Amino acid sequence: MLFLGSGQPAHVTDLAGAITAAGIVTGLIGTDLILLMLVLAARIPWLDRTFGQDATLALHRRLGKPALYLILGHAALLTVGYSLRDGLSIWHQTLSLYSGRDMLLALAGIILLVLVVITSLVAVRRRFAYEAWHAIHLLSYIAVLVAVPHQLSAGQVLAQSTPQFFYWTFLYALAFGSIIWFRVAAPLLATDEHTIRVTDVETIGPDVFTIRLSGRALSRLGVRGGQFAIWRFWSRGTWWHAHPISFSAVPTDTSARITVRAVGAGTRRLARLRSGTRVSIEGPYGIFTDAARTAPRLSIVAAGIGITPARALLEHSGVRPGEATVILRATDRSRRFLWDEVEELIRAGDGTVSEMIGERPAEVMTWMSADAVGRGETITSALPHLLESDLFVCGPTAWTDLVVRDARAAGLPDRRIHVERFDWSARLSPVRGDRDRPRNQL
Known part of the structure; x- marks a missing residue:
């Protein structure tokens, strides 16, 4: 024209x-x-x-x-x-x-x-x-x-x-x-308004740690459970890295929390942050929240450190009794990050939570453990109310794709499948200083 x-x-x-x-x-x-x-x-x-x-x-x-x-x-x-x-x-x-x-x-x-x-x-x-x-x-x-x-x-x-x-x-x-x-x-x-600082850093598993933050009027950030922000920590070894990391708990007016898995030099430096370190924030971002829900029930499948947005989503969603079903997936018991908190949230709401621990079978393309496959488990047996639910999946990209494949095959429409992908090679969001590092550090 x-x-x-x-x-x-x-x-x-x-x-x-x-x-x-x-x-x-x-x-x-x-x-x-x-x-x-x-x-x-x-x-x-x-x-x-x-x-x-x-x-x-x-x-x-x-x-x-x-x-x-x-x-x-x-x-x-x-x-x-x-x-x-x-x-x-x-x-x-x-x-x-x-x-x-x-x-x-x-x-x-x-x-x-x-x-x-x-x-x-x-x-x-x-x-x-x-x-x-x-x-x-x-x-x-x-x-x-x-x-x-x-x-x-x-x-x-x-x-x-x-x-x-x-x-x-x-x-x-x-x-x-x-x-x-x-x-x-x-x-x-936003950084000037909220004056965010590191309160403490706590190790909760192998190469996994929680960073607690304090600030001013943090509720005005408008964070919904399941969202992430882009964080910059102003210490000598970390100030040049911008880290997109999910909130692992919904912020209060004066506190916030993120949980990180260290998979490279940049994220490992975060484990050594000192109390009082200034923090810049950009966000929150993401639509992996209860605002996307359209169905009467909620199903969640989370793997590894992908539990972080799932845990915050559950906290914020205010599910009714018996409405939520959650599958927590890990290759071994040392990777049960924040599972106790998720189980507490689910049981308080009279929901159902199940653990699926173990390696995947080498001969089958599946997101399930070898034990689950041996028992004849399917996505609909693991999530009996799947077709009445919105399904939220968070974990490594290849694993997530397998969950989505099974959900579609079971008849769940795409509009009710909500995915949070973490691998920076699969998405061009600003990722944090480590080569091939996944967002939220899975």
Whole structure:
């Protein structure tokens, strides 16, 4: 529409004009997609409450390659179009096209986008520590900004004070305004308002520890059980890591609690935090809450440290007597983190909780233990009210997928299956300083 409104189609009279027009259109669409990606990554609360951060970041990730291909097509088509128009070889036209400062900046922007997309590929980003990957990913902001001068000086559609120009200005303001407010300003204001500090750190299992926090007016954070926040602990060894970690209890006005499994150098440092350490917070985020419920009953399947959002969800959901059924899953008894608290919550509400402990059978693709499979257990026998329930599943990605597979096969519709995924290689949420570290440290 921008291109049509600019009057440029009337100038398409030959092959060179058609190729040039195609180059302009691909550039406009590609940049629109990039700005949309920035909005999706801005952690806007309305988007998070409506779609969830997993969904918005998944769309952000899917748009990366199409946006890059369109921008590369934009550069290639314009070079060919101008080459035909001016009667120059592709090589000489390229040298001529990128001889000015603005066009060199645009070329630098394309190179930065290529680097961002390549390092975002799962097979590539698993080779990076999170800090290195995140630093490279931030280049996408620079890539967009350095392309602005050539759009204003060389652009044939947006260089004038037209409705198209104002539309473009609005998109830039929306994208970067959202990033600045929701990723920078709002967290700074929240941190200043709530003055959160570490109270103490308690080990509750092998490489698992609880961090208790104190603060001011923490209930005003609006945390729902099952949500997470992004935490930054201001000690010498941890201040540069941002850790997305679920609340393992619903905050009171003056206290909060998170539970962490140490799986790398960054998370292990958290176990050594001192009382009084200042803490920054961004969030809360996530739709793994009772607000998603539509069915009369509640079923939960949780594995490992995935118990943390499940425990807070149960605390906040206010289930009626006999309404909740919970399966707690672990490979051995040393991994029964917070199970006593969950069992207390369930039994207080006259619900049902069962433990499933043991390795999975090697010969069967299942989320259950070998003993359960040997007894002929199924998801419907383990969760007898499944088809009358909303199912909440939290655990490692591959394990979670198996639970979801069985629930779907049993006839539970997708709208009543709610998943909290933790592996950072499966989602591009900001994850904490350890390579391949799972969110909430499963």
